[in-house]
Amino acid sequence: MRVGRVVSWLLVVALTPALVATQGSGAAPEVRRAAPPTPVLVAVRAAHRGDVDRVVFEFRGGLPADRQVAYVPRLFADGSGRRVHVPGQALLRVRFEPAAAHTDQGVPTAAPRRVAFALPNVLTAVRSGDFEAVTTYGLGLAARTPVRVTTLQAPPRVVVEVGAGFATVERKVWFFDRDRFVDNREPFFVPVTRLVRPGAPATGVLDRLFAGPLPRERARGLRLLRSGATGYDDLAVSGGVADLRLTGRCSSGGSTVSIAGEVLPSLKQFATVQRVVLRDAQGSTLDPDGPGDSTPECLEP
Incomplete structure (x- = not known):
């Protein structure tokens, strides 16, 4: 009888391991593998x-x-x-x-x-x-x-x-020089060189402008002065006039410098551009039909 009872007990253990594991401190601890580290x-x-x-x-x-x-x-x-x-x-x-x-x-x-x-x-x-x-x-x-x-x-x-197996040409992009502005040493906007596609150099220059300065240029104090703008749209160059609209917000923050100091010289480097009409997101600008450049009221100090 004793032998039979031992065999029966062993069968219970083999068939119901979950039940045995819940009954007493002798149950073997559950082994869990650690999750791999997140790259x-x-x-x-x-x-x-x-x-x-x-x-x-x-x-x-x-x-x-x-x-x-x-x-x-x-x-x-x-x-x-x-x-x-x-x-x-x-x-x-x-x-x-x-x-x-x-x-x-x-x-x-x-x-x-x-x-x-x-x-x-x-x-x-x-x-x-x-x-x-x-x-x-x-x-x-x-x-x-x-x-x-x-x-x-x-x-x-x-x-x-x-x-990137296409032709490019070198053009200039103007950025705000924070250190010169703090020291009150003009010019406050300085050019750097970028590669752009020759078929649409004005578009390429503005894209490079909103990409911002390179890390080494930032180390020299250059910044993209956005004045709240997130980008540009509706760029058209015709009859010597470059007309475009800023996207996003538009505010000078009361400062005498704004994104206009970057956009205007970046576009007027081209022989086909004699004046720039820069508009806010709603399309407004101060003097669109005047003889000189026009900027929106939101960029006034």
Whole structure:
């Protein structure tokens, strides 16, 4: 009888392990595997190689399992859904999951939120999301061209190659010099050189303007003085007049300098432009038919 009871007890254990595990301290602890670490974006770099512009996203802790790169008409912020404005004639969305641009303590990494590049095609990279293990960027481009995505290791990197095998010409873009303004040393707006497509140089110059200064130019004190504007629209050059409308808000903030100090010289460098008519988002400007340049009332001090 004793042997039979032992065998029966062993059968109960074998057939009902969950029941035994709930009865007493002798149950073996459940083994759980730790979740793999979320890759952390630590850098965004870009360079021109041959006929392509290469944008490199560098990670710590491995590569994101899901990498999506696609052309989109607009870019929206992850989480809030608000519109994120990215200058350029084409927009490439780059999405990583799982991935973060901050540490476990919530501290942002060195990966930039917005950075400009002096490349033939890629103007800028703008982060639109770092939310719930999804990191998203928008790449503003001068033209829509073929794209290829590759990965590298040691360190982990995702490389986005954008076609840039087209002709370009050098033109100037004016930016606000913060240090000269603080020191009251004119001129307060100074030019830098950019590459633009020869077929539409005025459009290229304005796209480069709203992309902003390069990191090394920012280190020299150059800034994009937006005056609340998010971009421009309805640019037309005819009869020696460049006519365009700012998008977004428009305000000088009471200052004697505004975005007009960047837009006007950037457009008037062209022989086909003798005067500029700059309008606010509603299309208003002070003197559209006058002999000189015209700016909207919202940019008055």
